[in-house]
Amino acid sequence: MSAQPKLKKVFDRPQCLKDVPYHYCPGCHHGVIHRLLAEQIDNFGLRGKTLGAASVGCSVLIYDYFDVDIVEAPHGRAAAVATGLKRARPDSFVFTYQGDGDLAAIGTAEIVHAANRGENITVVFVNNAVFGMTGGQMAPTTLEGQVTTTSPYGRSAAEAGLPIRVTEMLSTLEGTAYAARVAVDNIKNLKKAKAALKRAVTYQQKGWGFSFVEFLSSCPTNWKMTPEEANARVGKEMADYFPLGVYKDVRAN
Amino acid sequence: MYFDSIIAGFGGQGVLLMGTVLAYGAMKAGKQVTYMPVYGVEMRGGTANCTVVVSDRPVGSPIIHEPVTAVVMNRPSAEKYAPMVKKKGQVFVNASLIKKGQFECRAKQVHYVPTLELAREMGNARLANMIMLGALAAGSGVLSIEQVAKALPEALDPRYHKMIPANVEALEAGARFIQGKKAA
């Protein structure tokens, strides 16, 4: 009888993620994005010096999943709270994790000025084109014509304007050192997302300034789609209006 | 011991500095003191005034309705503040800009100090405020000139410390003017 082949562990839960099930809806991308961020915290050995600013939205419960020190910021204020965290503890790794309702609507001033000051923090921005937690209302990133609970006839450009492209906007600021838009709808994009996050963490670790990664994300529940349909929409409609790519990488050469 | 003064004039005449120097001098002399500035809208050219209260006891109100003394450096200030001074109080009038009869006053003692003329004699018109402060100190007896002079190193910006001797001379000139008038 031949010996059992030796099994090698090729996949595991990142150490800084707790062993608990997510509360997120089936097909939501938050879980994958959490994991990618946790991998990088592990990768850089930062669990013991990480300070997170949780935001308001579906991901407010990020502290139920991440095994790191976290403070909950008021709606939209995570970038200001992170500024305080980082100024008081410059050697810590400081991140925010914010949705599009939080960052691109009520928190616009905070994100623009944190970026413009070149705060040495890392911002993870999850754009699912809708206010998720409150029940699917229109967000500043909602696509033209998209039906939501507060745009029942579809988003009208005449009345609500067109969606804000946050990564492009922040890239115009001198203080923004790294900015990328990524997605996790397929393996190819997921790998790029992983690389972008790694780059963003590197920026903060080296003290190179403000780093920003926008994730296009699905929201099957509020989009009223199956997970497969929602995932497909991210790569098509979403990515058409919000092109993926690295927008700023001031240390690239 | 209780003393108060409203010091008023155009912005730029150095009225706030007069109050500051007086307040520092009082503090250094071990008195209780409160200084309250009131600015016009503009930093230069508008009206400015401050109130200084000096006492042996903790100072209650920093603002005064019937002051013991007033220093008026321009005509609008004379019109506004001279009438408020107590009957037994003293008014120190900048005679270079204000003439007798241009304002009402119930205070018996009104000192007309030609601050600009005296300052020009000393070769620097900007010393007019220190001449007036010397007159106020000597006329009211609130502090000696030495006590006021001790305030200058702290009250003046270090940029102007080289001007301290000239400022002390101006304080003395103001005091001499008042004493000469008293003697006369």
Next chain:
Amino acid sequence: MARRVMIKGNEAIAMGAIEAGCRYYFGYPITPQNDIPEYMSAAMPKVGGAFVQAESEVAAINMLLGAAATGARVMTSSSSPGISLKQEGISYLAGSQIPGVIVNMSRSGPGLGGIHPSQGDYFQATRGGGHGDYRTLVLAPSTAQENYDLTMDAFDLADKYRNPVMVLGDALIGQIKEPVELKPYRKKPKPKDWALTGAEGREARLLKSLFLADGELTVHNWMLAKKYKRMQKEVRYEFYRAEDAKMMLVAFGSVGRILKTSVDILRDKGKKVGLLRPITLYPFPDKAIQEAAAKSKLLAVMELNTGQMVEDVKLAAECACPVEFYGRPPGSIPTPDELAKEAMKIWRKGGLK
């Protein structure tokens, strides 16, 4: 002996804060408190801290929240309209039990109002001010020296109760220049076992105000309520010439100090008038009011508003004696003579001799 310096009320606040170990300051310009951010912008880098001029009052209070979450001593300051904007953050600080010091050098309102001294923010300060069932400790200085001393105490109290503390002054208290004895801060602040410092070698820590699980928020709010009850022992006040007073004036802050002169004027005229000056506005000195009500035949509350603290005085006095009120909206600072005259009107109306 401690150094004695002649400084503005606003500067005394900044200097007291730094002496008490404040190393981070976040603010936004607004008259009449700009001396504080200006002072801090120069001083913070020199003491190894940081100053950030925030993009808004809202951002400033949330920067404070972040820095204070790490256990640092942190301050922000503003004036009335700016304090309204900060209420969101103050509510979160209270809910998350993060200590911080907030200075309100209040001006007149409502709306943009003016830059005159005003006591119109009494209700806002003493009732929490933002949303939810919470309180901030409120200290009301009346001199530059008290600005210095009470700001130092504010940091200790904030840490002791893990609660926001407000220092409530006004344009007069901020602009006044007086000698201040720079007493050294000698206390050794205790380590904060809740602070976010990175979870190296320990369990992760969490500071939050969201409690969704069944019954969790009830428990949290009861715990906060008990804490506010414990705060009652921090009550402070001052009696002035009160021994045999037939009428007790009650006033805080700038009006409180002006009334000392009014009391002197009235005493010189043989009228037995005293003053009770609350120094903590929350907790409110209920017992001192009751003591005054038992001693005097009449309480006369005077404020630079149209009637706010008078409600607390009435509640505390519990009808033990009549409570009269004189107040005026902002516009001019009342002089001691004017207030003495108003006090005499109340005196006569009360049938006192």
